Amino acid sequence: MARLTRPRDDGTAYVVDDDQIRHDADGYSGAAIERLARFENAQADLLAHQETIALEMDRLRDEGKQKSVRFRELLGQKMINSTLIALLERYDLR
Numbered sequence: 001m002a003r004l005t006r007p008r009d010d011g012t013a014y015v016v017d018d019d020q021i022r023h024d025a026d027g028y029s030g031a032a033i034e035r036l037a038r039f040e041n042a043q044a045d046l047l048a049h050q051e052t053i054a055l056e057m058d059r060l061r062d063e064g065k066q067k068s069v070r071f072r073e074l075l076g077q078k079m080i081n082s083t084l085i086a087l088l089e090r091y092d093l094r
Helices: 031-062 069-090
Strands: 005-007 014-016 022-024 027-029
Antiparallel strands (some): 022 027
16 A cells, blocks of 8 residues: 655655645545545444453353353454554554
């Protein structure tokens, strides 16, 4: 995927070329805004999924099913999600 942003010459911020955004009465749109929106949607889904996993694991734990295949699958997914969330936090994106 090609970057839409580039660092300013002084390195203080990032900019987007004019052809990547448009301003209208409702605000801004364009390729850069669409990609940001998709990223934000993916981030929200990841965080919501992490909550759902925790609830299901708690339910299985209450039923004494910590050794079940489903519990172990959820544990693995929770670890993967935690790694992704840590990556987002490293870049101050959470």
